[in-house]
Amino acid sequence: MVRYGIFGTGQAGNQKLIINFVLLKVQFMVLEFEKPIADLEHKIQEMIHLAKGKNIDLSEDIKSLEEKLQVLKKETFHNLTRWQRVQLSRHGDRPYALDYIYEMTNDFIELFGDRTVKDDKAMIGGLGDIDGRTVMFVGQQKGRNTKQRQERNFGMANPEGYRKALRLMKMAEKFNKPIVTLIDTPGAFPGIEAEERGQGEAIARNLREMFKLKVPVICIIIGEGASGGALGIAIGDKVYMLENTWYSVISPESCSSILWRSWDYKEQAAEALKLTGPDMQENGLIDAIIEEPLGGAHRNMQDMAVRIKQQISAALAELDKMKPEKRIEKRIEKFCNMGIVNE
C-alpha cells in the first residue's frame, strides 16, 4: 500500500493539512513496512509543533522519541526482506537517472535520437563531467507523474532506445571518454512496434558490441534491473548495484504468475530468485554494492549522488591503469565465468 504524504495523514480540515505540509516540507510516499517509522516521525513533528505553540518544554520526550526512531529505522532497514527491497527500488520518490546525473555533474549536455527511427524517451544519455572529467552517461529514465510516466514509457525502452544507447557509447569510444550506465527498468517494452523494429536484435547487438568497447564501462543498477532490458546497457568492466535495488531475469510478479500460476506469490518468488544486491554479489554476478542512506536513496538524494560519484571515481582510477585490450579481455573473462554446471 502506498500512502500519499499530505493526503494520507488522516487529519480532517484544510488547516491541519496545510500545517502538516509546512511542518514536514518533504513527505515521502510511505510503504507498508515503513508505516511505524512514518507514524513515529509524524508524532515527533506534532510534539515539536505543540511545544512551540504552547511554549512548553518537551525536549526530553522528543529526544527519547528520536532515539527510538533511529533504532526503529535501523531495525527495519537492516533487516529488509527481498520483496521489501523490490518495493524500495520502485519507490515513487526514488531518484531517477537524470536526477543523479544533474546532481553529480557540473555540466551536462543531453543528446537525443538513434539516427534511424526516433528519440526514445525511456533511454537518456549525454556528455557530462564528474569532477572535471568527461563521461558519457546512458540510462533508462522513468517519469515522476502520470504524464511523465507515459512520456518515458515507465522506463521501458523500445529498440530505438537501445540503438540510441549504442550510438552514444560508440561516440564515447571515438572521443575516448569512459561510459557510465544507470540501469532502472521494469524491462524492455513488449509491444508490436518493438517487435517489428527488432527488440531482440537491438539488445543482442548491444551485448556483443559492449564487449568490444575500448573505453572503461561502469554499470550501476539504481532501481529496477529487469532481465534483458536491463542487461542491454549493463555489460561493463564494473557492475554495481545500489543497496535497495534488484537485478534478475524476471520480475517477482511475472515469475509468480508463470511458476506458481498466480500473481499472489511475489514475495516467495522474490526470495527464490535471490535478486537483491547481496545475493547477486554473493553469487559473483556483480562487483559491489553501493550503500544507500538509511531509509533509502530517496531520503537523501545528494548523499546518494556523492556515494555514486565516489564509486565511479574509484573505479575509473583502477580501470585507467589497464590498457584497452586488457580491459576488454577481463570484461569478457568476468562474464564468461558466470554459471554453475556439473560435469
Next chain:
Amino acid sequence: MAWFKRKDAGIKTSTEEKKDTPDGLWYKTPKGNIIHTRELKNNSYVCPDDDYHVKIGSKEYFEILFDDNQFTELDKDMTSGDPLNFVDSKPYTTRIKDTIAKTKLKDAARTGVGKLNGLDIVITCMDFNFIGGSMGSVVGEKISRAIDYALKNKIPFLMISKSGGARMMEAGFSLMQMAKTSAKLSLLDEAGIPYISLMTDPTTGGVTASYAMLGDFNIAEPGALIGFAGPRVIRETIGKDLPKGFQSAEFVLEHGFLDFIIDRRQLKNRLYTLLNLLRS
C-alpha cells in the same frame, strides 16, 4: 515347437534407435494431414502435404545435417547445478532429475562436431523438450565452449535455437548466459569466423535477445515463432489483438531481421552452398 521360426539371429536394435520421433506410427499435422512417421523421418520431419515443419530436437537435426550422422559430441555429460537452491512447485534439482529421466537428455542443448557435405562444422542445437528449451548455465556454457572450439579450429559455427527464453530457476545466472554467449560471439566476430544462427519454432525471450539474433546469417524455418516478448505478454500489455502472422519467421524476414527462410528439406544443401561461397 514354436509356430514361427526366427530366421535372423537376435534382433539387436537398441531401444534408442527403436524410438521414433514423433512417437506413434502416424503423425497428424495441425492442418489435419496424416502421415506415416517413417515417411516423415525420410522427409526431414516435414509433412509433404502441407509443408508443416514438425518440432524436432538435437537428435533429429544432427541426423539431418551431419554426414552419415557421424559427429563427436562435446561436453556430453554436463548437467545443471542448483546455485540458488530454487524451489517453486518442486525443487529445481528434482525437476532436472525428472526431466533427464523423461527426455533422456542432459539439458536443453547439445553440441556436435562433424562434417556437413564434407565441410567441418560445429553445431549446437537446443532441445525444447527439456524445460521448454530454457537457457540456464549449461546451455550458456555449452554454447560458449562450442564457440571456443570453432575459434580454436577456425571452423564455422551453426546455432540452432528453439527456446522459450531464459531459465527462471537459475535467475541471475541464466540472465548472465546472454552476456556470456554474446561475449564469446564478439570474439568469433572479430576472428572473422562465420556464425549462422538458425531460428526454429519457437525462438523467444533472452535467446532472441542474445545469440539467436547475432548471426552473420540469421536464418529461420518457415512459420517459426520468433520474437523477444511472447505474444501473450504483448497482448496483455497493449490490450489489443495481435495482427495475423505477427512474429512469424515471414514477418521477421519482412521487417529485415532475417537473411532468408529455409525449408528444412533444403537446409543441409543451402548451408553447404553458403559455407562454400564463403570459403572460395
